[in-house]
Amino acid sequence: MTKEEAKKRIELLRREIEKYRYAYHVLDQSLISDEALDSLKKELFDLEQQYPELITPDSPTQRVGGKPLKFFKKVRHEVPMISLNDAFSQDDMRDWYERLLKLVPEKARLDFYCEHKFDGLAISLIYKNGIFNLGSTRGDGKIGEDVTQNLKTIESIPLRLRETRVLPEIVEVRGEVLLTKKEFERINREQAAKGLSLYANPRNVAAGSVRQLDPQVTASRHLVFYAYDLITDLGAKTHEEKHLILKDLGFKTHTDNKRVKTLEEIFEIHDQLAKIRERLPYEIDGLVVIVNDNKLFESLGTVGKAPRGAIAYKFPPKEVTTIVKDIVVQVGRTGVLTPVAILEPKEVGGVVVSRSTLHNKEEIKKLGLKIGDTVIISRAGDVIPQVIKVLPHLRTGKEKEFKMPQFCPICHAKTVVDKGGIIVRCPNKKCPARFEEKLYHFVGKGAFEMKGIGPKIINRLLDEGLIQDASDLFDLKEGDIAVLERYGEKSSQNIIKAINDNKKIPFSRFLYSLSIPHLGEKNALLLARYLQTKMPQTQDATLRIDYLIKLGSSLTVNELAQIKDFGPVITEAIVQWFQDKTNTEFLKKLAAKGVSILAVPNEVSKQFQGLTFVFTGELKTMTRDQAKEAVINRGGEVSENVSKKTSFVVVGENPGSKYQKAQKLGVQIISETEFLKML
Ligand SMILES: [Zn+2]
Structure with missing residues (x-):
């Protein structure tokens, strides 16, 4: 930009x-x-x-907060009610920590106090000679509203401080007024019963309740107040001590707060909290992390209008704004064309999302979406992220209208619109987009062998428009799968691992995975052995896919007929497959996505074909394993037990019972020297 x-x-x-x-x-x-x-x-x-x-x-x-309404008396905050800067990721937290380290004197002890970040209304309470005297909202941070009468209805706010210590004339306490989720539901049930509109969230109700002109209404809402800061100096050296003093003075403070020393501990608490968040009785939207040493906190000062020594470490948002870079069309298994938004990748609900289905053209029309638009994407609950709103005022004029294509993007057949006028489909029954079997084959046994990936997940990925062909598998991110119903974090990790673990694949399995007609596993091996003799190899036996494309396009039926057991049907099929542009494009995509193929071992000799060897006793010139390998490399088999089917028993020094058994069964017995001669 x-x-x-x-x-x-x-x-x-x-x-x-x-x-x-x-x-x-x-x-x-x-x-x-x-x-x-x-x-x-x-x-x-x-x-x-x-x-x-x-x-x-x-x-x-x-800026901090908003303008006070006219109806309440204005209150000037002697010490401004500041808000905190936000962190949205571990990286943001590391940046914050690094900035602190530069400012903290070497000898200072840097530890942190972690508290829930309540999603309520911030309040200041002034006690004069120990009696609750003035309660106010934050307002714009400097001037708030006098809501003393309403706050008095909240039972968790003491009307008189407990006299456990000598107090100065004025004591100022700050904290948050909250509404529990249970109470929120009760109020909304009442609203519904009265035929009134429902409140959006507990925070709105808490704010609305505190700023009621009639204290009776506030009282009926059962609000809660948690204290989290003590503005007046009562001798606390740390933020933790402030909490202890607040509790001592008679305030409700949160019991789950923790003092920690390292960023790692902060990350752990944050992760834990994100997990139990839904089960808490009230709404929180993150973790407040504050430098525990009060003097140090003061000395760090402010940045803009927020203190440097504290930060609100927010949970991954469930709604974010992003930009629709493009709208592409996916063709599904039934031929339905689905528009998919390609997004500027953003984290939402804890996963990075880069695409989102737009369902159909009606949905795009309803949203009023254009390519290039800034949009809100939402991930409510554990469902797939959706574009829920377009922000048209952020347009520059360069946004482009999207139109459903008139031709199938895969097979170029003319598309048809279903009766309802909403669903556009490719009518071609042979459209390659429909061949999900090819995909099952690609990931299956003898091919890429991606563990745990079968027709079920493949269908799901196709239906969601996450993949169009097998090469798209290698683009998938954990977040793409984790958001699908019934696929958690763990299984999406496993799926991505299974895909990436198989990016390097033996040439024979690679050829087999391509669904070349008539090419079975055995023939794929023969073809691989033939083709790789004509391809340059790197030191680690890697073959380049672009050479394969070049080589494949020049193959002839006559040439392939030289391969033993290759008849006219299979040679023709191979030649045709490599002539088809769709196939070579697919190979190019695989190469671009980092798939690499490995040369296969050349043909083993058939010298020992059909022969079974049993070894007994110690061999002098080689180990037992070397002897076995020598047999296998010549096409023979090695057995542990002597039977009538055994061809040779090789006898070394101090032979065991196998020797006697061979004699009994009349199996041919040879010495190590004779075995070496055979080799
Ligand atoms: Zn088609």
């Missing part, structure tokens, strides 16, 4: 974010999910980091 383009994008983003912010913070209307909004803010933040000269004081990144 050039600076000029960045400037344009920044302006568009600011306008869009401001629109949502005003609706949410001032009008209490949620037009977009917090996560999608965060995603826009993050993009803006990153762009401004890249071009700091483009930062202006009115940028949403330079």
Whole structure:
């Protein structure tokens, strides 16, 4: 992106974010999910980091909270109520940690306090001579609203501080007002019973309840307050001590907080929390990590308007914004053409997503989607990510309209539209896109042998438009599979591993995998041995696919007829296969995706064909294994037991019972010297 383009994008983003912010913070209307909004803010933040000269004081990144409504008395915060910067990944956390290390004096002890990041409403409480005197919302960080009467209805807020210590005249405490999920459901049930519209999330209800003009309504909502910061200096040396003092003063504090020393511990807590998040009684959207030493925290100061010594380590968002780079059309097993959005890869719900099915042309029309659009993708629950909304105000004018193709992209047959006018399909019964059997064969025994991948997963991948032909398998990412119903993180890891473990494949199996008509496993081996004599090999016996394409295109029936056992049917089939452009294109794709083929061992001698050897006693000139190998390399077999079928028993020094048995059965007995002569 050039600076000029960045400037344009920044302006568009600011306008869009401001629109949502005003609706949410001032009008209490949620037009977009917090996560999608965060995603826009993050993009803006990153762009401004890249071009700091483009930062202006009115940028949403330079602001905290929203304007107070007229109805409440305004309250000035002596110490501004700041918000935290966000981290969305381990990389973001490492960056933060690295920046801290540069600023922390060498001798200082750097440890962290980790707390749940509540998804509620931040509140300041002022106690005068130990009595609750003034409660206010954050507002814009400097000026909030006086909601004292409403806060008094919340039982977890003490009206008088416990007198366990000598207190200064003024004590200020900060924390979060929350609504439990259970209470949220109860309120929504009531709303439904009254025929009123439902609330979007517990946080909205908590915010709305605190900012009620009638305290009776607030009281009916059973809100909870968790304290997490003590602004007044009561002698705490660490943030952890602040929590202990808060508890001592009579506040509800969270019991699951942890003090840790390393980033690894933070990652572990974050992962754990993400797993139990859904089961917690209230909503959280991440982990707050704060430098535990209060003096150190103060000395680190602020960056922009957020403290340097603390960060909100958010959970992977379930909604993000991204850009639709292209819309491609996949042809399914039944011939249905499905448009698929190719996305700028983004992490959503913990997995990186780079494509998303758009189902059909009606869906695209409904979304109003154009190629190049900025969109919101959502992954609700464990389902496949979907494009749920287009943000048309971010358009530059270069976006392109998408049209369903009139011809099948695979076989070029003219497409037909189903009666409903929604489903477009390829009518060609022989369309290669329909040949899922080829795919089953490709991954199966004797071919690529991808463990755990069978028709079931192949069908699923085809149906979801994740693969079109076998070469697409090598493009799959764990995230593409993990989001499919019934495929968890573990099984998607296994599937990706099975695919990648088989990128190097013996030439014979490679040829067999291609579904060349009449070419069975045995003939594939013979063909491989023949072709590889005409192909250059690298030191590690790798053969290049582009040579195979070249060689294949020049093959003739007469030439192939030289291969023993190759009749006219099979030679013709091989020649035709390599002449077909679709096939050579497929080979090119495999090469481009890193598939490499290995030369197979040349033909073993047939000297010992049909002969079975048994060894007994010690051999002087070779080990038992070398002797066995010598037999196998000559087409013979080695057995542990003597029977009437045994051809030779080779007797070394101190032979065992096999020797007697051979004598009894009348099997031919030879010495080591005689065996060596045979070799
Ligand atoms: Zn077709």
